[in-house]
Amino acid sequence: MVYIIDFGSQTAHLISRRIRELGASTKVINPDEALTEIKQLKPDGIIFSGGPASVYAKNAPTIDPRVFTLNIPILGICYGLQLISKILGGEVISGKKEYGPTTLSILPKTSLLSKNLPPRFKVWMSHGDEVTKLPAGFEVLGRSETLKFAFVQNLAKRLYGVQFHPEVEHTENGMQVLKNFLSICHPDPSVDEEGSKLDSSVNYQNAIKTQVQNIKDIVKEDFVIGAVSGGVDSTVAATLVVKAIGKKFIPIYIDNGLMRAGTTKWVEKIFKQIGSKPIILKVEEEMLRRLKGVTDSEKKRQIIGKFYIELFEAKMREAQNAGKNVTYLLQGTIYSDVIESQGTKHSSKIKSHHNVGGLPKKMKLKLLEPLRNFYKDEVRAIGLQLNLPKEFIFKQPFPGPGFAVRIRGEVTKDRLEKEKLADKIVLDELEKNNLLKDVFISFPVMTGSYSTAVLGDERFFGEVVALRIVQSKDVMTANFAEIPYPVLQKISSRIVNEVPGISRVVYDISTKPPATMEWE
Numbered sequence: 001m002v003y004i005i006d007f008g009s010q011t012a013h014l015i016s017r018r019i020r021e022l023g024a025s026t027k028v029i030n031p032d033e034a035l036t037e038i039k040q041l042k043p044d045g046i047i048f049s050g051g052p053a054s055v056y057a058k059n060a061p062t063i064d065p066r067v068f069t070l071n072i073p074i075l076g077i078c079y080g081l082q083l084i085s086k087i088l089g090g091e092v093i094s095g096k097k098e099y100g101p102t103t104l105s106i107l108p109k110t111s112l113l114s115k116n117l118p119p120r121f122k123v124w125m126s127h128g129d130e131v132t133k134l135p136a137g138f139e140v141l142g143r144s145e146t147l148k149f150a151f152v153q154n155l156a157k158r159l160y161g162v163q164f165h166p167e168v169e170h171t172e173n174g175m176q177v178l179k180n181f182l183s184i185c186h187p188d189p190s191v192d193e194e195g196s197k198l199d200s201s202v203n204y205q206n207a208i209k210t211q212v213q214n215i216k217d218i219v220k221e222d223f224v225i226g227a228v229s230g231g232v233d234s235t236v237a238a239t240l241v242v243k244a245i246g247k248k249f250i251p252i253y254i255d256n257g258l259m260r261a262g263t264t265k266w267v268e269k270i271f272k273q274i275g276s277k278p279i280i281l282k283v284e285e286e287m288l289r290r291l292k293g294v295t296d297s298e299k300k301r302q303i304i305g306k307f308y309i310e311l312f313e314a315k316m317r318e319a320q321n322a323g324k325n326v327t328y329l330l331q332g333t334i335y336s337d338v339i340e341s342q343g344t345k346h347s348s349k350i351k352s353h354h355n356v357g358g359l360p361k362k363m364k365l366k367l368l369e370p371l372r373n374f375y376k377d378e379v380r381a382i383g384l385q386l387n388l389p390k391e392f393i394f395k396q397p398f399p400g401p402g403f404a405v406r407i408r409g410e411v412t413k414d415r416l417e418k419e420k421l422a423d424k425i426v427l428d429e430l431e432k433n434n435l436l437k438d439v440f441i442s443f444p445v446m447t448g449s450y451s452t453a454v455l456g457d458e459r460f461f462g463e464v465v466a467l468r469i470v471q472s473k474d475v476m477t478a479n480f481a482e483i484p485y486p487v488l489q490k491i492s493s494r495i496v497n498e499v500p501g502i503s504r505v506v507y508d509i510s511t512k513p514p515a516t517m518e519w520e
């Protein structure tokens, strides 16, 4: 059993998932309650997560130093390492900020924590502070391009620390680092050999059974309205509900004009397959009217969220007048939506994913979110085991607020049409070049910036489109896709030639972190 102390990290839950994938059980707890629980239940190991605060900030989360006297191995990740250093007499400063990939060099020393690691590999960082002096008794196991103390240990006290994030998909050998820590906590050859390769089919079959039963227990005899978008998350969530309550599920698709072309047809087709018929509400004009003049991205999310709820509640009243008791609204919320919308005690709000934070505070419907604790790749695995078609399961995700968050500034009918046209060009070219399968998400952004162009010998001042194409599995980290230059060039010239008013196209080469996938 490993306890993960959550100092407000975006990835505390992900650390827990990784440790479970390695065969140990986990519990994520708040630092304030940690010491009592640890003393009572005596876990084999403890991980201090990262967190958004600086260890010197007022109200920065901390932990009772007696945790260091219990002789339980502790691994500090990022903020966790900085906190260990500060509490035990090291030095932390607001130092070189580092977000995204860097290279870790392992020093030639024998340590269980660096067992089976290559001498150099890529790791992902996300920190503003850095440890500049280690507490007494610590030694360095590895350094990054900029940090002396990126990978450290105090063998006698069984304390370990990494400034990088071993839990994220893009850190190479991250699972090996965590596996090494587990073998320090609990020397068990069955864990040490293969990592435990969970039999994922059995694993998700159980998850499906549990979620279907949970839905039945929660909903009882009532009806459920479903917010469906034609995307993977809401469709997988809907399939679970249909399995649980069948015809008492009322899916609703809101065609607000902000979705990709052809989505309505997709929704009808996929719901036919899962044995349910969605109500389609066409509200494009009203949606644009409500977004008129709005430029702030969070406001856009709130407006779209509020409009959705009004529509769902109207349908709820209609159903109730027809004698159906509707109490729940199904949403395909997944864990990355929750954590980015500030899902835990010490975490920061990154954005209000409209299916989590963008909803009005007062709602008549209660939320039903069976996928709230799952990551994107897990939702896809569940979808496959529910027999949803493969080409659908691996389709690109699309944000709930749709193109509204891909148009910086005001969403007008004219800019929306341009965005849709450019989006189609990007998809077309990636498909033609057989690149769609390697891409997690791709889209143009109407940036709201303007630049000069020369069109047929005449000066022209038009909008700049940014192209965002990224690779990711679990959404928590992402890298820009290395699309061949000729394909990028083709996309660029097609957008400038075919979409009116565009002066140039730029390619976004930011990683997540620090940049999120969407621009808003």
Ligand code: XMP
Binding pocket: 301, 336, 340, 351, 352, 353, 354, 355, 397, 398, 399, 400, 401, 405, 441, 475, 512, 515, 516, 517, 518, 519
């Ligand atoms: P970010 O931009 O947060 O994107 O790195 C991660 C994933 O979430 C999607 N996304 C949203 N989905 N409502 C949603 O339902 C939102 O407000 C929202 N914002 C981003 C994004 O498309 C990507 O798949």
